[in-house]
Amino acid sequence: MTYILGLNAYHGDSSACLIRNGEILAAAEEERFKRVKHYAGFPSDAIAYCLAEVNIPLKDVEYVAINSDPTANRWNKIKYALTHRLDIDLIKNRLRTSKRRRSISDEFENYFGHEEVRFKLHRVEHHLAHLSSAFHVSPYQKAVVVSVDGLGDFASAAWGIGDNGAIRMDGKVLFPHSLGLFYQALTKFLGFQHYGDEYKVMGLAPYGKPDFIDKMRQTVLLQNDGTFRLNLDYFWHHRESVEYKWVNGVPVPGRLFSDNLGDFLGLKPRRENEKLTQQHMNLARSIQVMYEEAFFHLLNALHGRYGTDSLCLAGGCAMNSVANGKIARNTPFKKIYIQSAAGDAGGAIGAAYTVWHQLKNGKRNYVMDHAYLGPHSSNAEIKELISVEEKRLNSQGCHVQYIEDEEDLCRRVANHIAEGKVIGWFQGRMEWGPRALGNRSILGDPRRKDMKDILNIKIKRRESFRPFAPSILRERVLDWFEEDDEVPFMMKVFQIREGKRAEIPAVTHTDGSGRLQTVYQHTNPRYYQLIRIFEELTGVPILLNTSFNENEPVVCMPKEALECFLRTNMDMLVLENWCVERSQ
Numbered sequence: 001m002t003y004i005l006g007l008n009a010y011h012g013d014s015s016a017c018l019i020r021n022g023e024i025l026a027a028a029e030e031e032r033f034k035r036v037k038h039y040a041g042f043p044s045d046a047i048a049y050c051l052a053e054v055n056i057p058l059k060d061v062e063y064v065a066i067n068s069d070p071t072a073n074r075w076n077k078i079k080y081a082l083t084h085r086l087d088i089d090l091i092k093n094r095l096r097t098s099k100r101r102r103s104i105s106d107e108f109e110n111y112f113g114h115e116e117v118r119f120k121l122h123r124v125e126h127h128l129a130h131l132s133s134a135f136h137v138s139p140y141q142k143a144v145v146v147s148v149d150g151l152g153d154f155a156s157a158a159w160g161i162g163d164n165g166a167i168r169m170d171g172k173v174l175f176p177h178s179l180g181l182f183y184q185a186l187t188k189f190l191g192f193q194h195y196g197d198e199y200k201v202m203g204l205a206p207y208g209k210p211d212f213i214d215k216m217r218q219t220v221l222l223q224n225d226g227t228f229r230l231n232l233d234y235f236w237h238h239r240e241s242v243e244y245k246w247v248n249g250v251p252v253p254g255r256l257f258s259d260n261l262g263d264f265l266g267l268k269p270r271r272e273n274e275k276l277t278q279q280h281m282n283l284a285r286s287i288q289v290m291y292e293e294a295f296f297h298l299l300n301a302l303h304g305r306y307g308t309d310s311l312c313l314a315g316g317c318a319m320n321s322v323a324n325g326k327i328a329r330n331t332p333f334k335k336i337y338i339q340s341a342a343g344d345a346g347g348a349i350g351a352a353y354t355v356w357h358q359l360k361n362g363k364r365n366y367v368m369d370h371a372y373l374g375p376h377s378s379n380a381e382i383k384e385l386i387s388v389e390e391k392r393l394n395s396q397g398c399h400v401q402y403i404e405d406e407e408d409l410c411r412r413v414a415n416h417i418a419e420g421k422v423i424g425w426f427q428g429r430m431e432w433g434p435r436a437l438g439n440r441s442i443l444g445d446p447r448r449k450d451m452k453d454i455l456n457i458k459i460k461r462r463e464s465f466r467p468f469a470p471s472i473l474r475e476r477v478l479d480w481f482e483e484d485d486e487v488p489f490m491m492k493v494f495q496i497r498e499g500k501r502a503e504i505p506a507v508t509h510t511d512g513s514g515r516l517q518t519v520y521q522h523t524n525p526r527y528y529q530l531i532r533i534f535e536e537l538t539g540v541p542i543l544l545n546t547s548f549n550e551n552e553p554v555v556c557m558p559k560e561a562l563e564c565f566l567r568t569n570m571d572m573l574v575l576e577n578w579c580v581e582r583s584q
Contacts, residue, residue, distance in 0.1 A: 002360055003056060005047065005119070006352030007066045008344050009104065011152075012038045012195055012251040013434075015345040016046035017373070018054055018061075019352045023366045024137070026053040027373040027432045029345050032556040038195050039553075041248040042104075043348075044111040049375055058108075059116040065355040066104060066121070067129035067347030072153040076174050080154075084238075122359065124351040126152030127315070128169055133350030134312035135162035136357065137368035138337040144306050146299070149315035149343070150180030157227075159302055162312060165357040165364055176238030177229045179294055180317050182220055185235055185256035186287045190280055191270030195251040202322050203466040205288040206511035208281030215265055216290035226301020228294045234261040276465075292323045292330075299331045310335040314350070318342035318491070319434070321515050325492035328483065340371035340433035340489035370523035371437055371489055374430025375556055382558050382575045389562060396566060397583040404577060406526060407533075413574060414533040417445050417543065421571035422458055424548055426561045427526055431554070435490040436547035437517055438471060438527035440554050440561075442570070444506065444544040446470055451506035451544060458569035459550055467515065468546050470507035473531055474518040476541040480504075481516060490517040506544050517545060 006017045017027035026049065031037055033045035051058060104121055124132075130147035141164055148157045156178030160169040183198050192200045221229045232238055236258050262268050270280055299311070311333040318324070318338050327336050339346060356362040379402070386393070386400055393400060403409040413423055423443045431437045442459060444451045452468060469490055470480075478484040482495040493515045501508045508514055521528040535541040548555045550568055555561045558575050565573040565580065573580040 002356070002362075003054075003061045004063045004065060004352045004355050005050065005061045006348035006350070007043060007047070007064065007104070008346075008348045008351075009042050009066060009068075009107075010040065011068075011344050012040050013341075013343055013345040014039055014041055014043040014046070015341070015348045016043045016050050017348045017352055018050035019349075019356060020054070022353075022356050022362045022364065024349065024368065024373060026050040027341075027349060028375065028430065029341075031553040032374070032430065035553055035560070036250055037553050038251050039249070040251045042107045042111070044107070047111075053375070057115060058112050059118050061119045063355045063359070064104065064108075064119045064121050065124055065351035067124055067126055067344070067351040069123040069125045069153055071123075072125040073155060073172075073174065077154050080175065122351075122355050124354045126347065127155055127158035127172065128167065128354060129347040129350030130314035131158065131160065131162070131167050131169065131312070131350065132353045132357075133346040134314040134318075134337060134339055134342070135167060136165070136353035136364065137339055137349065137366060138312050139367045139369075140310040140312065140335065140337065142308060143310035143312045143335075143337070144302050144308050144333070145312045145314075146302065147315040148179055148295070148298075148313075148317035150184055151175060151178055152344075156180055157298070157315070159298075161306055161308070165362065171227075173227050176232060176235070179220070179228060179291060180315070181235070181237055181256060182230060183287060183291055183317070184253065185237075185261075186283070188253070188255070189257050189261060189269050190284060191272050191274055193272050195253055199319070200463065200466065201284045201287055202320065203463070204276070204281055204284040205322070206285070206509055206513070207465060208278065208283070208285035210286045210289045211282040212265060212286035213289050216286050217293075220290050220294050222294060222297050226298045228298070234258055234264060288322060291317075291320065292326065295320075295323050296327075296330045299327065299333060303332045309333055311337070313338045314342050314346060316343040321491050322493045322513075325483075325494050325513075328485075338489065338491040339368050340431065340435060340437070340491075342491065343434075345433065369488060369520075371432045371435070372429040372439055372524070373432040376429040377558050377576065379576050379578065382578050385558050385562065386578060386580070392566060393580065399581050399583060401579045401581070402577055403579055406577075407529065409574070409577060409579070410526065410530040410533050412579070413443075413572070414530055414537055416572055417443055417534060418537050420445055420448055420451070420454070422455060422569075424561060424565050424570050424573040426548065426555065426558060426573070426575045428524070430556055433489065434554075435517070436545060436554060437488070437490065438519060438524050438545065440548040440556075441545045442548050444468075444546075446504040446507040446542050446544045447538065447540060449505045455546065460546065461551065467509040468507055468544050469515045469517060470504060470542045471517045471519050471527070471531060471545040473528065473535070473541040474520050476535075477516070477518060480542065481514070487516050487518045488520065488523070490515055492516070503540060504542055507542065
């Protein structure tokens with residue numbers, strides 16, 4: 001019995017996973033426990049959860065694998081340092097980060113010093129971990145594997161071929177050239193200052209026109225071999241100290257673009273709370289179009305090189321669901337797999353699987369077809385919580401009921417959704433990755449034109465241009481969308497059929513698209529049943545689904561769900577079989 005603990009540490013979205021003989025048993029991001037978005041540091045609580053979930057002591061773990069290897073690309077680093085006049089603070093910051101990543105054994109001593117430790121520590125190059133995180137849990141025996149992100153171990157992209165248990169990495173794009181840093185720099189230029197705000201640019205892009213695309217093409221330079229380079233005149237990360245705060249808190253990226261960029265674009269950098277103009281929307285659209293051009297340019301070159309129609313994607317840029325939804329139309333790839341935590345959190349899984357296949361010669365016996373790998377709670381635990389919070393619930397006029405029969409529960413909730421009510425839906429194991437996929441979700445009626453405004457007023461309080469997602473029964477996808485595909489992790493955006501858009505305005509973006517989640521009876525029977533009953537009532541096999549949170553990490557445990565319910569104007573909270581409903 002081989003247990004391997006995989007980690008993403010000292011980077012945004014720190015995380016841990018535990019695999020046994022090649023099967024994932026538990027996985028979670030540290031932010032869900034620390035309640036700090038994109039928490040960066042050592043994932044002590046996620047590790048403790050994984051061990052507790054499987055009920056093993058730390059001494060049973062044979063390997064700890066981390067998705068960073070400071071020795072990777074060493075000669076490229078030395079060459080770059082010798083040929084460029086680097087800012088001394090930049091070098092010091094890199095060395096400090098490297099030192100922290102070398103002290104993993106000390107961290108275990110700090111947090112788990114009372115336990116016996118036998119594991120061997122294994123470091124996995126950042127992009128190899130990304131490639132493994134996609135391929136080794138995919139349904140394909142052979143596939144092109146691609147990782148694209150900001151930066152990791154001195155590289156921003158890597159690719160190769162996955163064949164059974166082996167991955168051959170054939171090429172990379174090295175620092176300072178990076179599609180991820182391009183997108184992040186322009187995201188900050190648009191006034192979205194927080195780590196992970198790139199999705200806001202994606203949401204804003206459909207409201208604009210690509211009027212800046214010629215400028216973008218002078219910023220990202222496509223190469224004949226399918227790769228890309230940045231015009232470094234417009235960026236800052238390669239020549240000055242860009243202060244990233246990674247340790248024990250919210251990741252805070254520094255400034256990434258140079259003063260030249262605003263002059264080049266003829267547009268001043270937007271301040272964080274400044275009103276968005278049409279120019280900003282046009283720039284957002286141009287950023288997305290440029291990313292897609294570079295992305296498809298690389299994918300087309302790789303298909304020509306390998307001639308394989310299956311593709312596995314990972315890295316932070318693999319979270320660009322708009323581009324992902326266009327791959328089949330813009331490249332020869334026909335089968336695309338992206339796991340639910342494609343960004344750096346997923347590197348924990350990739351590090352663990354790299355060790356499983358390289359050091360243990362392990363077999364492939366697991367496909368990640370669902371993301372339900374996190375903590376869960378029993379009805380008995382929820383009953384105790386409700387008892388403790390009885391006075392607060394009564395003070396808000398809440399009625400509490402236990403509904404044992406699952407179909408009765410789903411029918412009641414489906415009726416409430418059809419009446420326009422907003423439901424907090426908590427059941428089963430928490431999702432792995434950033435998307436709410438029917439276990440930690442807020443649900444609404446996709447047919448209501450005003451549902452987006454209702455959600456933003458009652459709970460989310462977020463930018464009006466950001467869309468909400470449709471969860472749809474898998475067998476109904478082709479009836480409602482222009483493409484038919486497996487999208488269990490909400491990682492692709494497809495066009496909604498023109499004749500159907502008016503029926504589901506709350507989940508139809510301004511360009512007629514929707515970031516769908518396909519729901520399966522065998523992976524989430526309760527959520528599937530809820531949508532099926534809603535279809536019986538309304539004729540629509542879709543629910544509006546957004547993450548169960550309010551400007552915080554997605555809720556993890558029942559107490560956080562109840563706290564979110566009580567401080568917002570949600571109409572109903574479902575905690576497993578317990579229903580908490582506000583009086584009308």
